[in-house]
Amino acid sequence: MSMDGINLDGVSVRYDPNVDELALNDITLxxxxxxFVCIVGKSGGGKSTLVRTLAGLVKPSQGSLTVGGKAVEGPGEDRGMVFQEDTVFPWLRVQDNVEFGLRARSMPKQERSRKAQEWLAAVGLADAAGKWPRELSGGMRKRVALATVFATEPETLIMDEPFGALDFVTRSVLHSVLLDLWRQTETTIVFVTHDIEEALVLGDRILIVSDGGILADLDCPLPRPRLEDERSSPEALAITREIVRRLGLSAGTPEGPA
Structure with a gap:
């Protein structure tokens, strides 16, 4: 695993060269x-553009970007991405979904089968290998997506609101699954969310993105696991108040930025 992490120097993104407005504006990070870094902010503020740039799906208009010491020129095997949309292939059984990326890397059949089974067990789906995605709940399909991306052993995992469409209970369970995988693999994770509490549960650090820039960079040193007591502690409430203040939201906003 590379120790270089993610480095952005003066990165800007302009989607339309005929328009002055920047989607990202001179970000150094x-x-x-x-x-484990969480990104919060209002819709249209640049969160998704930032993570898609990290993934190599969007090319910077200026500035430099490296991940693991290598310049980002496009998507790469060193970076995995999980979207909010369901990305499990419905025409493949669960194990074949997990093996998909490994097959693309020409991994021998026996080895990729073993690895897929290991990761399905890691996300609690050891008994679901032969099922079709239509037989699974939304939360179980998201576990398949996690197993699929972790099986490829990316150094960096980029997640754009992956649990946003799930109910509270399912989302809470998946938080535990993701944190377990993160601790096991020491993968760098950049996680976009609209939910301030989700950021408090997951992040070592919380970036507030607004108008294409980093509005604030907050440490989140709450002890883990972050159960209800930790999330309602004075330290957690202070972080929440700072995010709410920075975004100009009402202190009564329950779910974070809309």
Missing amino acids: RIPAGQ
């Missing part, structure tokens, strides 16, 4: 390897 350092994310150490192995850190």
Whole structure:
């Protein structure tokens, strides 16, 4: 695993060269390897553009970007991405979904089968290998997506509101699954969310993105696991108040930025 992490120097993104408005505006950012960073902010503020740039799906208009010490020129095997949309292939059984990325890397059949089974067990789906995605709940399909991306052993995992469409209970369970996988693999994770509490549960650090820039960079040193007592502690409430203040939201906003 590279120790270089993620480095952005003066990165800007302009989608339309004929328009002055920037989707990202002169962002300089350092994310150490192995850190879990959450990104919050209002819709249209640049969160998705930032993570898609990290993934190599959007090319910077200016500035430099490296991940693991290598310049990002496009998507790469060192970076995995999980979207909010269901990305499980409905025409493949669960194990074949998990093996898909491994097959693309020409991994021998026996080895990729073993690895797929290991990761399905890691996300609690050891008994679902032969099922079709239509037989699974939304939360179980998201576990398949996690197993699929972790099986490829990316150094960096980029997650764009992956649990946003799930109910509270399912989302809470998946938080535990994701944190277990993160601790086991020491993968660098960049996680976009609209939910302030979700950021408090997951992040070592919380970035507030607004108008294409980093509005604030907050440490989140709450002890883990972050159960209800930790999330309602004075330290957690102070972080929540700071995010709410920075975004100009009402203190009564329950779910974070809309």
